[in-house]
Amino acid sequence: MSEPLVIDVHGLTKNFGPKRVVDHFDIQVPKGAIYGFLGPNGSGKTTTIRMLCGLLTPDEGEGTCLGFDVRKQAEQIKEQVGYMTQKFSYYEDLSIRENLDFVARMYRLDRRKQRVDHALADLGLADRQKQLAGSLSGGWKQRLALAACLLHEPKLLLLDEPTAGVDPKARRDFWDEIRRLSAMGVTVLVSTHYMDEAVQCDFITYIAYGKKLIDGPSSKIPEMVGLETWRVEGPDLARLEDRLLKEPGVVQVARFGTVLHVSGTDKAALEATVERLKAEGTHRWSLQVAGLEEAFIYLMTGARDNFAGDSDDAGKPGQVAA
Amino acid sequence: MNLGFSLKRFGAVLYKEFIQMRRDRITFGMMIGLPIIQLFLFGFAINADPRNLPTLVEMGDNGPLSRAVIAGMQNSSYFAFKGAVSGIGEGEEALRRGEANFVVVIPEDFERDVVRGNKPEILVAADASDPSATGGAVAALSGIVNVAIGETLTGPLAQQAGSAPFSMVVHREYNPEGKTSTNIVPGLLAIILSMTMVMITAVAIVKETERGTMEMLIATPVKPLEVMLGKILPYVFVGYVQTAVFLAAASLVFGVPFEGSVWAFFLGFNLFIVVNLALGFLISTAAKSQMQAMQLSFFTILPSILLSGFMFPFAGMPGWAQFIGQAVPATHFLRVVRKVMLKGGEVADVTGELWALVAILLVISGIAMLRYRQTLD
Numbered sequence: 001m002s003e004p005l006v007i008d009v010h011g012l013t014k015n016f017g018p019k020r021v022v023d024h025f026d027i028q029v030p031k032g033a034i035y036g037f038l039g040p041n042g043s044g045k046t047t048t049i050r051m052l053c054g055l056l057t058p059d060e061g062e063g064t065c066l067g068f069d070v071r072k073q074a075e076q077i078k079e080q081v082g083y084m085t086q087k088f089s090y091y092e093d094l095s096i097r098e099n100l101d102f103v104a105r106m107y108r109l110d111r112r113k114q115r116v117d118h119a120l121a122d123l124g125l126a127d128r129q130k131q132l133a134g135s136l137s138g139g140w141k142q143r144l145a146l147a148a149c150l151l152h153e154p155k156l157l158l159l160d161e162p163t164a165g166v167d168p169k170a171r172r173d174f175w176d177e178i179r180r181l182s183a184m185g186v187t188v189l190v191s192t193h194y195m196d197e198a199v200q201c202d203f204i205t206y207i208a209y210g211k212k213l214i215d216g217p218s219s220k221i222p223e224m225v226g227l228e229t230w231r232v233e234g235p236d237l238a239r240l241e242d243r244l245l246k247e248p249g250v251v252q253v254a255r256f257g258t259v260l261h262v263s264g265t266d267k268a269a270l271e272a273t274v275e276r277l278k279a280e281g282t283h284r285w286s287l288q289v290a291g292l293e294e295a296f297i298y299l300m301t302g303a304r305d306n307f308a309g310d311s312d313d314a315g316k317p318g319q320v321a322a
Numbered sequence: 323m324n325l326g327f328s329l330k331r332f333g334a335v336l337y338k339e340f341i342q343m344r345r346d347r348i349t350f351g352m353m354i355g356l357p358i359i360q361l362f363l364f365g366f367a368i369n370a371d372p373r374n375l376p377t378l379v380e381m382g383d384n385g386p387l388s389r390a391v392i393a394g395m396q397n398s399s400y401f402a403f404k405g406a407v408s409g410i411g412e413g414e415e416a417l418r419r420g421e422a423n424f425v426v427v428i429p430e431d432f433e434r435d436v437v438r439g440n441k442p443e444i445l446v447a448a449d450a451s452d453p454s455a456t457g458g459a460v461a462a463l464s465g466i467v468n469v470a471i472g473e474t475l476t477g478p479l480a481q482q483a484g485s486a487p488f489s490m491v492v493h494r495e496y497n498p499e500g501k502t503s504t505n506i507v508p509g510l511l512a513i514i515l516s517m518t519m520v521m522i523t524a525v526a527i528v529k530e531t532e533r534g535t536m537e538m539l540i541a542t543p544v545k546p547l548e549v550m551l552g553k554i555l556p557y558v559f560v561g562y563v564q565t566a567v568f569l570a571a572a573s574l575v576f577g578v579p580f581e582g583s584v585w586a587f588f589l590g591f592n593l594f595i596v597v598n599l600a601l602g603f604l605i606s607t608a609a610k611s612q613m614q615a616m617q618l619s620f621f622t623i624l625p626s627i628l629l630s631g632f633m634f635p636f637a638g639m640p641g642w643a644q645f646i647g648q649a650v651p652a653t654h655f656l657r658v659v660r661k662v663m664l665k666g667g668e669v670a671d672v673t674g675e676l677w678a679l680v681a682i683l684l685v686i687s688g689i690a691m692l693r694y695r696q697t698l699d
Contacts, residue, residue, distance in 0.1 A: 089537050
């Protein structure tokens with residue numbers, strides 16, 4: 001990677017009381033990249049993002065964000081970072097314009113009226129600028145939040161599950177905007193639970209129990225996860241799906257239209273199962289290169305929720321990657 | 323299908339409610355702990371017929387009859403003699419400063435005049451700015467003195483005892499008509515300001531955290547001090563408006579005088595507002611929701627009403643309750659307001675109260691700042 005690194009941190013660690021929320025986390029984000037941040041609920045994504053933008057001081061670890069020390073130069077980092085929180089965090093009892101104007105004042109921006117007018121026009125909210133932010137729908141709130149955190153033209157955008165609760169059309173528009181910003185040289189770190197969003201990222205890092213398990217360019221992720229996938233066509237796929245899940249070597253069965261993608265990490269066991277079923281002659285089987293979709297479904301479902309204590313389940317992708 | 327009332331569903335809601343109640347520690351504590359504390363605190367502390375009121379005496383005559391009168395007053399347990407003054411001027415000063423509730427002046431040659439049948443007068447100057455504190459004692463006065471006389475005037479003087487050999491003249495200082503409104507109205511300012519200032523500040527700050535807007539705020543380059551000052555100052559303004567409205571109403575509607583120094587009032591009032599804002603800020607560091615902030619604020623208001631001397635006489639409370647009362651900001655502001663408005667107090671008369679408010683402010687804001695740092699990370 002010859003591009004300069006916008007985020008370069010090593011060993012970031014944060015404890016809340018006795019609980020270690022983020023455990024020696026490293027990440028290197030090149031300029032202009034869209035970096036996807038994946039992981040189950042409670043895996044430490046939000047805490048990591050908060051440490052990167054100076055809201056929390058790491059207990060251990062060091063590094064730079066936009067060339068500033070994450071421990072000592074939080075003030076400078078805040079000036080150039082746009083942080084979009086998971087929950088809508090603007091004032092519901094202020095109007096759209098008042099919210100934007102307030103944020104502009106927080107960053108002591110020049111040409112404030114002009115910038116706010118411009119943002120309102122971009123949003124397509126110029127004629128509703130006096131409406132209270134609280135009366136907006138989820139999709140519009142999200143667009144307002146994005147506009148507000150872009151007002152000061154940040155070099156780095158940290159988006160914490162920005163599209164939760166937003167309809168698919170609004171999500172697509174949102175991602176068009178993210179890609180446009182990325183093309184202009186803005187670096188984006190985005191956490192998400194949605195597979196169709198993860199697919200759009202240039203890089204992916206996967207975190208569970210505060211530990212990074214996978215990190216790399218999106219194209220390399222299937223290989224890193226190490227899944228082998230078979231494609232099945234034929235009648236009565238629903239029954240076959242139920243049956244397959246009980247067979248040895250089968251970790252995941254995903255349905256894509258009229259075909260099933262059957263994946264597993266133990267190549268030999270999966271092949272043995274497939275051979276046995278092939279002999280029944282009811283379905284057509286073919287080996288196929290595991291794609292990003294299978295890998296993500298595997299990652300997303302493998303580790304369900306880090307608040308629960310069952311580490312054996314959540315640890316699966318980790319064992320795979322190692 | 324049963325469309326009626328389901329005990330199981332009802333039970334489930336009940337059970338859920340208890341779980342939530344137990345999880346919400348602060349509210350739970352307030353429901354169980356605070357009522358008990360307050361019941362004991364106020365139940366034992368409040369005394370509407372206060373005894374042992376600090377009294378000073380000017381002994382112009384030191385004969386057995388004079389001493390019998392003083393001893394009778396002391397024995398009644400209403401009056402507690404704290405010392406002697408020389409001259410009524412010194413006595414008036416002590417009343418104004420609030421060091422004594424009564425000054426008793428026994429005139430010179432008192433006993434000789436009694437024997438000669440000249441019917442001398444004993445002057446009792448009472449601080450009537452709080453009528454409920456002094457009223458009981460004043461009412462008991464004539465009975466006390468009659469008993470004392472009956473025991474002392476024996477033998478040839480016994481006939482004098484029957485026909486009131488001297489008279490007790492009670493001067494109600496600062497509130498000659500003993501009007502309750504004159505006492506209550508200035509005190510209300512302390513209560514109104516505590517109530518609104520503490521509650522509004524606490525809720526305003528907690529609202530920011532509860533709605534998640536605090537996270538957005540601290541992600542911008544804004545400094546914590548800028549946020550705090552920016553949030554608190556509007557409420558200082560609210561306090562000014564409240565006080566202005568209050569002063570106008572006190573004067574125009576209730577006819578309460580404003581005798582003393584505007585400066586003394588201004589100093590005390592600003593200090594009191596700041597103390598209340600600091601208290602509200604402290605509450606906001608503990609409360610997790612606006613509801614909790616409201617409840618916590620409410621519980622700081624009760625001592626302001628009951629232990630400050632607003633509703634019940636401060637001097638009538640037992641020592642330990644007075645000690646707690648000293649820690650309540652409203653106690654000191656109440657004294658400032660009464661001294662300045664009713665007794666014509668100057669800055670010099672209220673320095674003690676002002677320093678007490680400064681001390682309370684330092685303690686509260688010290689704790690609040692410590693807690694605030696913790697909540698940032």
